[in-house]
Amino acid sequence: MAVPVLALTTGEPAGIGPELALAVARDWQQLEATVVAVGDPDLLAERARLLGWSVELEVLAPGDMLPAPVNGRLPVWPVSLATASIPGRLDTANAGYVLETLDIAVDACQRGFADAMVTAPLHKGVIIDGGLVGFTGHTEYLRDACGVEEVVMMLATERTGRPLRVALATTHLPLAQVSNAITGAGLTRVTRILAQELTHRFGIASPRILVCGLNPHAGEDGHLGREELEIITPALDRLRDEGLDLVGPLPADTLFTPRHLDHADAVLAMYHDQGLPVLKYAGFGQAANITLGLGMVRTSVDHGTALDLAGSGLAEVGSLRVALQVARQMAVRVH
Numbered sequence: 001m002a003v004p005v006l007a008l009t010t011g012e013p014a015g016i017g018p019e020l021a022l023a024v025a026r027d028w029q030q031l032e033a034t035v036v037a038v039g040d041p042d043l044l045a046e047r048a049r050l051l052g053w054s055v056e057l058e059v060l061a062p063g064d065m066l067p068a069p070v071n072g073r074l075p076v077w078p079v080s081l082a083t084a085s086i087p088g089r090l091d092t093a094n095a096g097y098v099l100e101t102l103d104i105a106v107d108a109c110q111r112g113f114a115d116a117m118v119t120a121p122l123h124k125g126v127i128i129d130g131g132l133v134g135f136t137g138h139t140e141y142l143r144d145a146c147g148v149e150e151v152v153m154m155l156a157t158e159r160t161g162r163p164l165r166v167a168l169a170t171t172h173l174p175l176a177q178v179s180n181a182i183t184g185a186g187l188t189r190v191t192r193i194l195a196q197e198l199t200h201r202f203g204i205a206s207p208r209i210l211v212c213g214l215n216p217h218a219g220e221d222g223h224l225g226r227e228e229l230e231i232i233t234p235a236l237d238r239l240r241d242e243g244l245d246l247v248g249p250l251p252a253d254t255l256f257t258p259r260h261l262d263h264a265d266a267v268l269a270m271y272h273d274q275g276l277p278v279l280k281y282a283g284f285g286q287a288a289n290i291t292l293g294l295g296m297v298r299t300s301v302d303h304g305t306a307l308d309l310a311g312s313g314l315a316e317v318g319s320l321r322v323a324l325q326v327a328r329q330m331a332v333r334v335h
């Protein structure tokens with residue numbers, strides 16, 4: 001493939017997404033990809049002015065020839081804000097704008113105008129308050145936009161020396177709903193996608209996956225919960241019969257130790273705050289969020305909108321750089 005094209009959605013306009021897009025454009029470093037921002041050019045220009053950064057915006061349309069990356073220049077596929085955005089101040093009027101940037105990036109990937117999409121953070125609450133009841137995040141929105149039944153959220157960092165990859169069996173759910181959401185069919189789908197994508201998109205021929213239990217001490221033989229005995233173990237056994245290399249269910253408190261992690265390619269955690277705090281403790285600011293199973297490449301940052309930092313220029317750009325690098329590597333590998 002020629003140099004891949006990455007469509008970078010600029011996220012919640014009142015958050016740090018717009019300035020992170022500008023920050024990477026000031027210094028593309030060694031990124032061997034062409035990046036086009038998807039967002040409001042006036043917003044980007046205003047944020048650049050506020051920060052005193054010199055970034056030249058080049059407004060183009062999907063399908064137009066994209067220029068090679070030059071420090072201080074940022075190509076943009078334009079989307080108009082509904083109303084002017086003030087750093088740190090959410091406005092439900094702009095919820096539709098955020099979603100439109102996602103739709104444009106998905107469409108561009110599907111039509112071959114981009115090889116991957118990378119997303120700056122959005123604010124889930126303001127999208128819901130803006131009218132999209134049931135919205136829970138990019139992952140689920142993109143699953144529906146791509147028309148697939150299941151996707152897998154996986155965060156990955158290399159700050160730990162060897163890659164640490166943590167995937168989730170359930171994503172953005174209230175904790176009270178997690179147990180009911182762990183089903184044999186769901187676990188089977190998620191684990192298959194994880195194993196397949198580790199092979200196809202990360203080049204790991206026969207990935208070893210460590211699977212967390214749901215309950216303390218993986219249920220203590222049924223004394224501290226029965227999901228391991230009744231749901232998780234039977235599902236893993238069936239998948240082992242298909243040839244998958246799965247270890248578990250293991251107690252989650254001791255799974256994340258070198259003794260286990262040194263011999264594994266990924267961890268499958270049962271829920272968001274079982275797996276992600278560990279990953280973020282190890283690699284916050286140097287990790288990428290990857291959606292597996294979409295049929296296209298999508299990565300994102302490991303952090304949120306950081307409204308407290310918006311407009312200050314102080315937000316760290318490390319995770320966005322990692323997300324761009326991972327998207328580039330995945331896009332190149334897929335072709």
Ligand SMILES: NC(=O)c1ccc[n+]([C@@H]2O[C@H](COP(=O)([O-])OP(=O)(O)OC[C@H]3O[C@@H](n4cnc5c(N)ncnc54)[C@H](O)[C@@H]3O)[C@@H](O)[C@H]2O)c1
Pocket residue numbers: 016119120121122123124125138289300301302303304305306307308309314315316317
């Ligand atoms: N990829 C995404 O779109 C994504 C990811 C995580 C959270 N979110 C959303 O973001 C919103 C705010 O979430 P939150 O407050 O829980 O998390 P947050 O990541 O926005 O903020 C948590 C803390 O980390 C700091 N922080 C975050 N990013 C930083 C950066 N780049 N550099 C330096 N410090 C940084 C913030 O200042 C804050 O103190 C929520 O709506 C959440 O759902 C979106």
Ligand SMILES: N[C@H](C(=O)O)[C@H](O)COP(=O)(O)O
Pocket residue numbers: 136137138139140272276289300301302303
């Ligand atoms: N669960 C993610 C995290 O904690 O980093 C975050 O909420 C982003 O999720 P989406 O990519 O689905 O928006």
